Amino acid sequence: AQSVAQPEDQVNVAEGNPLTVKCTYSVSGNPYLFWYVQYPNRGLQFLLKYITGDNLVKGSYGFEAEFNKSQTSFHLKKPSALVSDSALYFCAVSAAGNKLTFGGGTRVLVKP
Amino acid sequence: DAGITQSPRHKVTETGTPVTLRCHQTENHRYMYWYRQDPGHGLRLIHYSYGVKDTDKGEVSDGYSVSRSKTEDFLLTLESATSSQTSVYFCAISVTSGDSTDTQYFGPGTRLTVL
Numbered sequence: 335a336q337s338v339a340q341p342e343d344q345v346n347v348a349e350g351n352p353l354t355v356k357c358t359y360s361v362s363g364n365p366y367l368f369w370y371v372q373y374p375n376r377g378l379q380f381l382l383k384y385i386t387g388d389n390l391v392k393g394s395y396g397f398e399a400e401f402n403k404s405q406t407s408f409h410l411k412k413p414s415a416l417v418s419d420s421a422l423y424f425c426a427v428s429a430a431g432n433k434l435t436f437g438g439g440t441r442v443l444v445k446p
Numbered sequence: 447d448a449g450i451t452q453s454p455r456h457k458v459t460e461t462g463t464p465v466t467l468r469c470h471q472t473e474n475h476r477y478m479y480w481y482r483q484d485p486g487h488g489l490r491l492i493h494y495s496y497g498v499k500d501t502d503k504g505e506v507s508d509g510y511s512v513s514r515s516k517t518e519d520f521l522l523t524l525e526s527a528t529s530s531q532t533s534v535y536f537c538a539i540s541v542t543s544g545d546s547t548d549t550q551y552f553g554p555g556t557r558l559t560v561l
Contacts, residue, residue: 338488366547377450377536377552378489385547424488433504434550436488 336361338427338437346443353415355440357408357425366428367408369399371421372439378424384408395419415444449473450553452537458559465524467556469537471517477540478520479504479550480512482533489536495520527560534558 337360347353359365366385370378382393389401399410408425422441426434449472459465469478477496481489481504491504493512501512509531513521524531537553 340488368549370552377554380549380551383547383549385545426489433491433494434489435505436490438486438488 336427336429336435338425338435340423340425340437340440342440343438344441344443346445347415349417349444349446350414353410353412353419353442353444355410355423355425355442357410357437358406359408359425359427360406361427361429363429365408367399367401368426368428368434369393369397369408369410370424370426371395372424373421381410381423415442417444417446420444450537450539450551452535452553452556454556455554456557458561459527460561461528462526465527465558465560467522467535467537467558469520469522469553471520471539473539473541474517475539475541476517477548478514479538479540480510480520480522481536481538482506482531483536483555484533492522492535524558527558529560532558532560 339358368383369381372378381397382391384391384401392398397412422439424439425437428434451470453468479494480492483489490506492510495501495514511523535556538550540548540550
């Protein structure tokens with residue numbers, strides 16, 4: 335069985351400061367890892383994914399994520415957070431197939 | 447929202463009544479999914495489809511059925527709604543990229559309240 339943990343329910347950060355949202359996973363075989371963002375009353379928007387290759391993946395809106403196989407982690411990062419980055423962020427994992435398993439989500443609040 | 451529409455967007459119903467939610471895509475993608483979103487649980491897969499008349503169960507399929515008679519439409523039915531099915535329901539499609547990897551894209555969601 336595959337699983338995802340997002341250990342922080344909420345992350346607070348000041349605008350302009352770096353933002354990190356943590357994600358660890360468990361899966362048999364090579365993981366396919368994804369980050370999505372959800373703004374209020376909207377569906378999930380795809381940010382980025384890791385399939386293979388370079389451990390640092392760059393995605394939309396200035397976000398990036400670092401894959402660490404030994405720590406089974408895939409943390410989402412942004413060097414300088416904006417107030418508009420305030421949203422709910424989901425990490426998800428798939429094992430070489432189409433079925434995704436999501437973490438519980440982390441709410442990000444960026445304060446001016 | 448990746449060419450995906452969901453209807454209705456909001457629905458309030460009573461316990462014991464049947465409810466059908468519709469997901470419509472415009473791009474003929476093979477895989478379609480139904481998820482529910484509940485606080486603290488993220489999204490959980492209810493059912494998915496890998497082609498017309500081809501469906502399978504997900505993690506939380508009890509109390510739900512699905513049908514796919516056309517490529518573009520994937521229906522989710524609650525045969526007899528219960529209060530525990532109050533949730534936000536999302537449909538998704540799987541899109542294959544140029545690098546042959548798949549990414550799921552989500553519809554806008556349906557907020558269902560069962561009284």
